Amino acid sequence: MTIAQRVRAVVDAHRGERGALLPILHRIQDEFGYIDPEVVPVLAAELNISRADVHGVITFYTDFRSDPAGTSTVRLCRAEACQSVGAEKLVADAEQVFGIKVGETTPDRSVTLEQVFCLGNCALGPAAQVNNKLYGRVDRSRLVEILAEDHA
Structure with missing residues (x-):
């Protein structure tokens, strides 16, 4: 078909x-x-x-994509509550770690990096969602650790 x-x-x-x-x-x-x-x-x-x-x-609608996503999808919250506790630094760190900008997928299609404007985890910001699993108090090292565990 x-x-x-x-x-x-x-x-x-x-x-x-x-x-x-x-x-x-x-x-x-x-x-x-x-x-x-x-x-x-x-x-x-x-x-x-x-x-x-x-x-x-x-x-x-940000949920729709016109290109295939990577094996892992990383969504970083950029809402005000998360911004106040370091979300912008986390976004910059993630872009540096993965070598891509928000909205892009790594050339090897291992990671797609996206931004959202609330994950509903405001008390535990900065928040991230990796493959639909929610995480709080995420920083650069924790994000790398989460992805390593996800691929293990």
């Missing part, structure tokens, strides 16, 4: 639902790991909406 056929099958499962685009995009990302730009025109045609509308939703 081609990508377009698989996307059409997802759309068919949600056809007739109000506001179907978001659940469809989530399902596509769950299946493929990301939303390939090639699916935008397929979704637009199937849902009778513009390509710009589909693209706008994908780029508006």
Whole structure:
């Protein structure tokens, strides 16, 4: 089955639902790991909406990605509570350790570095989420340790 056929099958499962685009995009990302730009025109045609509308939703919500993520996804909180206890230093340290900027994936696809603006762990900032597991009081060395344990 081609990508377009698989996307059409997802759309068919949600056809007739109000506001179907978001659940469809989530399902596509769950299946493929990301939303390939090639699916935008397929979704637009199937849902009778513009390509710009589909693209706008994908780029508006930070949970959607247009490129495959790394083996590990690191999300660093940059909300005010975490900023007040060192989040910006943690972001700078993470960029230096991984050799990438926020929003990028390492060339070997081992780590994707993302920012979020609240993980709900304000009392234990700076907070990080690594592969959907939440951590508090994270600094450079703890982040490296968490990733080492995650890959062990």
